[in-house]
Amino acid sequence: MQVAVKLAVFAHCAILEEGSQIMSTIPVVTGLYKRFKADETGATAIILGLAVIPMLMVISFAVDFSRQLNTSNHLQNSVDTASLAAARAMEDASLTDSEIISIATATFSNNTTTMNNDVVCGAPSIVINRDTGQVAVDGTCKLPTMLAGGLWKDEVGVRSTSTAQASITKLDLALMLDVSGSMDGQKLIDLKEAAKAAASTLITPETGDRVRIAFNTYSTSVNAGLYAEDVLEDYDPLTDSSCVSERTGIAAWKDDAPDAGKWLGDEPSSCPTSSVLPLTTNLTTFNTEVEALIADGYTAGHLGIAWAWYLISPDWGDIWPNASKPLGYTEPASMKAVILMTDGKFNREYEDTLGSSNVQAKKMCQKMRDEGVRIYSVAFQAPSSAQATLKDCAGDDARFFDADDGDELKNAYAAIASDLTKLLLVD
Numbered sequence: 001m002q003v004a005v006k007l008a009v010f011a012h013c014a015i016l017e018e019g020s021q022i023m024s025t026i027p028v029v030t031g032l033y034k035r036f037k038a039d040e041t042g043a044t045a046i047i048l049g050l051a052v053i054p055m056l057m058v059i060s061f062a063v064d065f066s067r068q069l070n071t072s073n074h075l076q077n078s079v080d081t082a083s084l085a086a087a088r089a090m091e092d093a094s095l096t097d098s099e100i101i102s103i104a105t106a107t108f109s110n111n112t113t114t115m116n117n118d119v120v121c122g123a124p125s126i127v128i129n130r131d132t133g134q135v136a137v138d139g140t141c142k143l144p145t146m147l148a149g150g151l152w153k154d155e156v157g158v159r160s161t162s163t164a165q166a167s168i169t170k171l172d173l174a175l176m177l178d179v180s181g182s183m184d185g186q187k188l189i190d191l192k193e194a195a196k197a198a199a200s201t202l203i204t205p206e207t208g209d210r211v212r213i214a215f216n217t218y219s220t221s222v223n224a225g226l227y228a229e230d231v232l233e234d235y236d237p238l239t240d241s242s243c244v245s246e247r248t249g250i251a252a253w254k255d256d257a258p259d260a261g262k263w264l265g266d267e268p269s270s271c272p273t274s275s276v277l278p279l280t281t282n283l284t285t286f287n288t289e290v291e292a293l294i295a296d297g298y299t300a301g302h303l304g305i306a307w308a309w310y311l312i313s314p315d316w317g318d319i320w321p322n323a324s325k326p327l328g329y330t331e332p333a334s335m336k337a338v339i340l341m342t343d344g345k346f347n348r349e350y351e352d353t354l355g356s357s358n359v360q361a362k363k364m365c366q367k368m369r370d371e372g373v374r375i376y377s378v379a380f381q382a383p384s385s386a387q388a389t390l391k392d393c394a395g396d397d398a399r400f401f402d403a404d405d406g407d408e409l410k411n412a413y414a415a416i417a418s419d420l421t422k423l424l425l426v427d
Contacts, residue, residue: 272294
């Protein structure tokens with residue numbers, strides 16, 4: 001009876017022990033065995049013979065369980081690391097699914113090589129979901145048991161899964177470009193170079209179609225160009241000007257789609273020869289359109305701000321081509337931004353009852369920020385009144401830039417592009 005109790009206690013303790021603690025039970029087994037051997041009674045010998053196999057099985061099961069637990073933890077770390085590596089690779093739009101899978105597989109293999117030599121892991125299963133920006137990795141490994149080929153199965157398997165989310169932020173960006181008469185000459189050349197350099201920083205093979213950039217030009221007013229028929233009431237392309245002014249009534253300072261009671265004003269008699277470029281991922285198209293800009297006229301800055309907003313507003317989605325439809329304000333992992341720019345004070349408005357161009361500009365910017373639009377502003381050799389308006393529009397001094405020459409203008413646009421690039425890496 002005493003022997004049976006001792007065996008029961010020993011088995012219970014062996015099951016609870018793991019790793020190195022299990023090995024510490026071996027002296028106990030050895031001591032019991034010596035005591036049993038010294039006892040010459042027949043009953044003790046029989047009990048010893050019957051007890052050896054169960055004791056060995058208990059120890060083996062405990063050791064196998066410990067090894068299985070250790071392998072499972074190591075495997076989980078391997079699939080976690082592989083999924084994260086794949087998610088980071090997925091942020092590079094120039095990489096194919098095959099290339100991403102290769103990166104994940106190599107990462108998985110590198111981590112599993114540090115497991116025990118007798119552990120065998122198969123190639124991981126990797127599923128890429130471009131729509132959700134997620135990568136799922138499923139890994140399995142097998143390890144032999146201590147009693148392989150005897151009273152227990154030859155090997156046991158472990159499996160772990162991991163899903164990682166790529167930080168794929170989409171960006172709709174609109175540039176408001178001043179082409180008033182004071183911009184003629186070197187200033188316009190500097191502006192073209194600054195705008196093109198910023199676009200080339202943001203639109204790359206790595207960003208793919210995640211980044212779209214638009215621009216509008218303004219001077220005495222804005223030229224609606226091809227879209228005049230969609231924004232003006234009863235527009236006749238044969239007789240009517242495509243130059244537009246601000247809206248009045250319920251649509252004043254808002255981004256509502258043009259419609260009854262919300263049409264744009266058609267009073268201006270002059271506007272830039274250039275019009276607007278809706279959101280595009282085509283850097284060549286963007287550069288070509290920017291290079292063609294010509295400077296002339298006064299500075300209706302509030303109209304330039306309004307049209308920068310219209311270009312990224314989801315409410316104007318039916319106005320622009322399908323590929324240029326702006327993202328919704330609540331689109332997951334997305335961002336909207338505008339870059340406002342002027343070299344002179346806002347000195348032309350059409351609806352006096354709405355206030356000066358400066359007053360209207362500030363109201364428009366506040367409405368934009370209320371929708372979550374990130375506003376950057378650049379004063380290029382501009383007077384203090386224009387600087388004050390642009391600083392107010394940005395809503396944050398860190399997003400306002402005062403450029404005294406062409407180099408500072410280019411640096412300002414480069415800094416903005418760099419800031420937006422960093423934000424694109426945040427989910």
